[in-house]
Amino acid sequence: MKLPHGLTFVYDDHGSLGTIAMGIFIGAGSRDEGLEQEGAAHFLEHLAFKGAGNHTSRQIAELMDGLGGEVNAYTTRDYTCFYAKVLTPMALPAWELLWDLVRNPWLAEGDLYRERNVVQEELLEAWDDIEDRCEMAYMESLYQDHQMRHDVLGTPDTIKRLTWDNIQSFYRQHYTPANMVVAIAGEGTMTLLDQIQQVHNTVGGTAPSRSAPVPAPSHVHYHHKAEQLQILIGAPAPVLTQDEYPVALLLSMLLGGQNSSRLWQRLRETEGLVYTVSTGYNAQADWGELSIHMALNPASLESALAATKSEVERFIAHGPEDHEVQRALMQLTTSLAFTRETPDGRMFRLGRYGLLGQVPHSGDLLLGQLARVTPRQIQLLAETLFGDWSRVAVGTAGILPGEWRNLHDFLVK
DSSP: OBOTTSOEEEEEOOOOSSEEEEEEEESOOGGGOOGGGTTHHHHHHHHHTTEETTEEHHHHHHHHHHHOSEEEEEEOSSOEEEEEEEEGGGHHHHHHHHHHHHHSBOOOHHHHHHHHHHHHHHHHHHHHOHHHHHHHHHHHHHBOOHHHHSOTTOOHHHHHHOOHHHHHHHHHHHOSGGGEEEEEEETTHHHHHHHHTTSOOOOOOOOOOOOOOOBOOOEEEEEOOOSSEEEEEEEEOOOTTSTTHHHHHHHHHHHHSSTTSHHIIIIIIISOOOSEEEEEEEEOSSOEEEEEEEEEOGGGHHHHHHHHHHHHHHHHHHOOOHHHHHHHHHHHHHHHHHHHHSHHHHHHHHHHHHHTTOOOOOHHHHHHHHHHOOHHHHHHHHHHHHSSGGGOEEEEEEOOOTTOSOHHHHHHO
């Protein structure tokens, strides 16, 4: 449902045990930042809680606690979300707080200087996390676009250079009703919709345009003092709305998404080369990636890479067995059921699809699509993603043995 000024509402009215979840999704994330704005999207999320509407930072904190449940926000490469999960009687005051945070933040210049150190501390915490560092390296290795390569949090230098004008400019450009989606799920959804539609007469604005990112696979390494080496190996994969989306879900599950998956059994259980190995599939509006993650002793690096390459190539050559596909299908069916079980799970899914101008597939429809995927389709997608190792990106974090300057070259051999 789109209001005249451009604000879009997506919702479901499935009941719950007296709870409701709501989120305001803004189609702006770190990929929308200019060179002088790196870290602005996430910094802006912080600043909104420093004062909004008629509320000081302290009053916002007291309102959040008084509502119970959870009020929070997060920033990704593609969007920013302010959300609340509360008891149904608290729905309207929770909404009013979220709307103030998004549409009426103070963005006071003095708060920029006070909050800068908090953001720097969050960044340092992320840099201490070797898995976070590996993910940063991997995204740098996957795309050539500056907007995709830099981290959502920015860097200490970019955060230090951010100005009040940078923040204000980013806010004015992106925080407009036409670039927002409101997602609501849970008990009392229709009542809340009736209440909030009466009060929003803001100017619509326009949604900024984007260019799809361009892959440029390489190897990027971040030196990090640690006993283990973290590795991500991946390739561009189907986007959220492509027909191959359910195929990619099954491929990820079969390669490394469960205890009986190919890579877990080979690298962990049979050869004991790694502490953990898994796969992940991330699908967005105009980009997607499917990656293999490993954590291991650097001394096992060559054997682990060789085993990974061998197992993936065996999968490409012969495809999965029917019984493997059925196990993976059961895992995905269960996971989808758990996501639909709670109002917040449904709300987050509604919001992501709403930003694309779409309604997410019903659970039954997605399950039907998954059930129709054949082993041959999964095999062909595996070949598309990993059949040419020169198209594969590698990110690593930890202490890389001196002779291993380029893991990308090793995989291509």
